[in-house]
Amino acid sequence: MGHIQVNDFKKTNVPGVFAAGDNTTPMRAVAAAVAAGTMAGAMINHELIVEDF
Ligand SMILES: Cc1cc2nc3c(=O)[nH]c(=O)nc-3n(C[C@H](O)[C@H](O)[C@H](O)COP(=O)(O)OP(=O)(O)OC[C@H]3O[C@@H](n4cnc5c(N)ncnc54)[C@H](O)[C@@H]3O)c2cc1C
Numbered sequence: 001m002g003h004i005q006v007n008d009f010k011k012t013n014v015p016g017v018f019a020a021g022d023n024t025t026p027m028r029a030v031a032a033a034v035a036a037g038t039m040a041g042a043m044i045n046h047e048l049i050v051e052d053f
Pocket residue numbers: 020021022023027028029030031033
């Protein structure tokens with residue numbers, strides 16, 4: 001259906017790239033988009049804080 005494929009943590013198969021909301025699911029609703037965006041944001045934060053510089 002043309003959606004971006006993500007796992008349960010909203011991660012794509014491209015390192016460092018996450019997706020959330022209408023572009024990932026046929027369930028188009030504000031509540032679903034907000035929940036998905038919250039998960040993506042939390043996981044992005046996690047990846048950043050565990051990354052070694
Ligand atoms: C007419 C209509 C009525 C709806 N009514 C309801 C309702 O009553 N209740 C409900 O829960 N949901 C409703 N929805 C669904 C809801 O609007 C969406 O599920 C929700 O907005 C999805 O949020 P999103 O952030 O994933 O995407 P969007 O809100 O679509 O945000 C995506 C953003 O990305 C921007 N963008 C696109 N391409 C690029 C680019 N290349 N570069 C930079 N920015 C880009 C767009 O301009 C847009 O601002 C409705 C949708 C429509 C179309």
